[in-house]
Amino acid sequence: MHRTFLSVNTHAPPGAFPPPSLLYNNLSFVEECGALVYASKKDCIVLDLESQKTHVLPTGNVEKEMVVHCTATLAPVGLLHPDRSLLILIVMESSTQLWTKDSPLGFVPHNDSNGGGCCGAIVSLASDIAHILISTNKGVVIFAEFDATPNTPFRVVSALKGHMEHAVTAVQLNPFHNSPLFAVTGDSVGRVLFWNRKREPVASVETPECVTALQIVSGGDLTVVANGAGKLQIFDSLTGVLRVEICAHSRWINTLAFSAATNTILSGAEDGYLTVWSIPKNPEGSITPVEVVATHHAPNVFPTGAAFRADGTHLFVSFYDVNAVTEYTFV
Template sequence: MYKREKSIQIKSSASALYNNLSILPITDKNLTYFAVIHGSVVNMVSASTDGLNLSHRQLQSKEGGMVHGTSLIIQASWCVLPSRILLVLASQKGIQMYESDGSIMVYWHAVDTPEMPTEAVFARGIAATKNNYICVGISTGSILVFNVPPKGTNITVSEVLEQHRDPITDIACDCSENKECVADLVTADDSGVLCIWKSGKDFKLMHKIAAYGGPCSSVKMWSGTIAAGYGSGQILIYDAATGTVHVEVNGHARWICALDMASESGKLLSGAEDSFLRIWRIYRNSESNTIEVEHEHTECITDIQICGAKFCDPEGNAFAVTGYDLSEIIRYVRV
């Protein structure tokens, strides 16, 4: 069971973007960082574990070092690398990387704009691999792979992955500590196509999964399993090693807006436009070697269109939620 805790107020409301919540626990300081997008601004909150002590910062979209208020931010995410943590923003104009507290921009990359654009160009989908790479998706279907040094600003594009033909929606790295997983990265696009990769100096495509009837809005990876949420409200669980579907869950009545995995427990959090949040447990049956799913918990936030949901800790003992036009982050804690 989870109970609702005191909400965290933010300076401006959450935009109607899926995956519109990023969380970074700072365990040694008993702090948690939250980031929520509103237009061209990221609302950042540093909160103590009990939620009583709050520190606010608003990060304005900057393009090439200049404040550019018309550039909408599409996604914000903390990328935890072996030697550093960066806050990465994906916008209509480009990709910005900041120190974890948002105080200093360390890198900016412009998104190429065609001479006669027929569609909007933007960046979306952010993930860090365990070997110092940050991957960011582009609306053209390309995925930029950035090589990030342990410190400094000498960040470079080391590779461009070209397997998708539709705008990238989400990217996820395997968040578990399982060293035996061959594939450790998954990318998704607006048509529902998934690509499974092995990251490294040269990224290798392991499997390409055909579209599943609609956009894949959110994807997560844990211990060799992939959870993909779709506009249909369904969640599909894949085996990353083979690319095969093991479980199909009719989890929600409307578009899934967020998925998250608890890295130490295998819990899956799903949130959708139907105002429901659900927690599932994913595990592999040792006898049949099949992946199985159990439903554990449901919460309904009445009349709120959910647009972000994240666990606050690796065990999945607490989670937070954002909703469209809501100027607060709603928190739940396990009892």
């Protein structure tokens, strides 16, 4: 019998803040900082779980525009002060901005030729650098970096129109730095590209629907792709060969979350179901066994984002039009 979810806490920002926006993958959790990050209309909300303080970004007097995606990670050690600092990537149609929870670090403008900002990803290395990926609604994939370089700490390294004119709707940078895979991107017509560490596409696959979420798992060997048909597809990250296809949900999958500690994936969809799947850490041969670990139905709400705690025993989920983030454990 499968396990289910038990709600153990509700994390609500103090004050009158709009709820999480109806976006794909609209939640990040940075364990070292105890911070939840999500987009809420024209704001990026940073909720400190320990102090229960809320930071609202971007700050300033300029007229704000809608945040289309935001994500966060821990800054590389020694790059910012204090060392346990957040790096927050905020994607808007006109620009992508990089922030700490208190101040801006730089921005990349988007123009008519490359298209407006669509989504982004950020990972930190043990060295003094963070890799950043930004996508646009005209098929452009932008690779950027943030480090201690004077004058240009946040800068574009390369940009390629890998997805023709199709909006790039999901992106992921590889958290496993020993893998030859660097990134995976997916677009509105179902095309998925796998990128090597030279930032070149090395494999391309066509999937049946708009790609809504991506996760790189099993040490970088496998990539999980979610789409608008409610399917999960697992591909070999180096060759693009399809290993498993699962009819996971009856409606669009809005979010995927990954626990490296347990090598499990959480999928959340418009049908209100949240399901945790186990994936082999060391896939061998052509068989990739995938099993349901736990499942839960949240009626009358749309999950829009999810994130595991580092040990994989607790899970945060954001819901559209619910002004709080629910924390679950498994029973």
